[in-house]
Amino acid sequence: MNYRTHIVSSLSEVGQPAWDGLAAAQDRTNPFLSFAFLHALHESGSASAETGWQPQYITLWDGDALAAALPLYVKGHSYGEYVFDWAWADAYQRHGLDYYPKLLSAIPFTPVSGPRLLARDAQARAALIEVLCATQQAAEVSSTHILFPPDQEARQLSEAGFMLRSGVQFHWLNEGYESFEEFLSTLEQKKRKNIRAERRKVAQAGVTLTRVRGRDASDTQWRFFNRCYRHTYAAHHSTPYLNLDFWLRIGATMPDNILLVLAERDGKPVAASLVIHDEDTLFGRYWGEIEHVPCLHFEAAYYQPLEFCIERGIKVFEGGAQGEHKMARGFLPTRTWSAHWLAHPAFADAIEHFLEREAGGIDSYIDELNDRNPFRTRD
Template identity: 35%
Template sequence: MNKIEKEPSHTYTSVAESVFQVERSAWNNCANFIDDNRNIGNPFLSHEFFSCLEESGSVSKETGWISQHILLFEEGNSLIGILPNYLKNHSWGEYIFDQVFANAWENAGGKYYPKLLSAIPFSPVAGERFLIKKGYSRKFVIEKLLDALEDLKKFYKVSSAHINFINEPQLKIVLKNKFWFERNNIQFHWSNQNYENFEHFLSKLSSSKRKTIRRERKEIHKSSILIDIVKNDEIKNYHSKIFYNFYLSTIEKKWGGVYLNQKFWDLLIQYLKNRIVFIFSKQDGEFIGGAINLIDQSTIYGRNWGSIKDIKFMHFEVCYYQAIEYAIMNNLKKVEAGAQGFHKIQRGYLPTKTYSIHNFSNNNLSLAVQKFLNSERTQIGKELDLLMTKSPYKLL
């Protein structure tokens, strides 16, 4: 028998200009985040993660991320829904690239910034964007939060509102509103098909791909490189300092921006230690590279990686193969390795469609973007089909 989901007759919304204006337990009840040995809930949606961003100053007015979190209450001041949201004057740190819209509109004499963005800053992690307290109607809460987002858009007189990396169930609810447009992207995820161990996984690959992975791992294993997995209470304060240097090395190599400062990483291991898995590589007792992963009850999320030495295949071992082994050993269903990198397919990570949705205040801009996105979605679909033909798995 289906449970009846609540649709309160009296609700109201407000905007929090800081995550610290929201009680941690109330936020996490909506995010379905329970920080215990069951690892329930996506850590990127937790009050703790947003606190790390804000307390460190990585998210602030100075960095162009002004918190405008939309809160939905039922009568009696009980928080039942949240839309994490920001007022932004740039498009950095989003992993959904809308500069093509911005440039077109600015060239036409319009003003694209500021804009509103609902997302997890600096984290291309798909999932729920509307955080809904258990027992309440998803459709009801989403529609109320969308109405509040529209009001906020009008209040600030911004060009647009965007919701990045929303999951498919919530996407379908939002798209019933004809004023929102869907955009697709591709990430690479590994799926655990009840593998007993890494060799069991390899047995499902084509012979050539299996040999390649074994050769790459053998090169690492016969070298002087040791892999060190650090988690839970094994994590010490110095690990965040070590990893920050690796993070900076990657930024320098890619000419990127340092979005997350040292204080962020210090706070992350303070607030979310039980959700972190560091995978470090060592040589002669020295840390030379590492990746940080976050986990929930079903997924290990590969986030950032860096190294101070360029050693062949070390990146594959630390970021891909060790993550797969960890998932198998801990009965996790998925490894999310993020966007970019055709090379991930050959290592068992298959292309997966992700979603974002966009709404524009100006009709001309709205029509132009709609036309562009219709064409882009077709191209993404073709690219996804082509990538799937490169699957390393044996045909059944």
């Protein structure tokens, strides 16, 4: 079938019905692939040409119907990606070559796995991969990077000539728990004791926590969350990626996917966390505080969302990037993927050998983590 290819710099050129219809045709609806989330990133200026994230989405059309699409950006840096290639960029620079611009398919600032090759069927997906390969060959870029694709897409990209790189995240699995205490009962005694002690410290500090659904969050609460978010970045001498306009946009356009956890002490708000979820999966995203309370981070960003998962029967809590400390709270190592193509033959060969060595280290690391499983041995 002959598809019409169109490169779009704004999802307005596609339209919400067509985009969300294609996204819904994948294995499961991912809130980060929704028109509301991506459009908010672009329209708020958080992910834009000015911030080094120039949208250049590949879309394939069958007449007036959207048959396939790939979220794609021209990147002028490697910030906000969570699959680190700074050493690659440095090697290019040391050899007098430009690593930027590069092409990147990812959800900006969002290290969660999900479909990247959006397609209504296998034929359209194969055509989309062909267009991607032709695009990267024709463009004046050093490389193309597809971050956090699911297993099947990673295999398809490998078959198309991409090099695969594996990583590790930590996910919590809901085994049908009726309560948080039932979940705790499955952990080793020391882990149970530590979690109870952490929660007790927060309560003894006079902190109360409230879970607020996105549809019920007020403008004041969103502004406070933004204040916490920015304060945490400042404390780490960094610049926040997202702005208040973005938070207000997703609060208005995807409220059923959002949960805010707000912490107060002596009647004043002191911290907040935000998670995004669908019916099956909850994604830990952002945390911030304006007043430090020991263990409050664990309560607001882990234990409150875990209770929410148990209450609603949500099956998986993806804890976000990195963090072995999550294992002590019931999260288990999970392999993630990224796919990479480099135009320079010598660098492609060198990075392929590096990835082979790195893959062995990742395998050993996952084995080591599994040996430290936090759950008690059942008789």
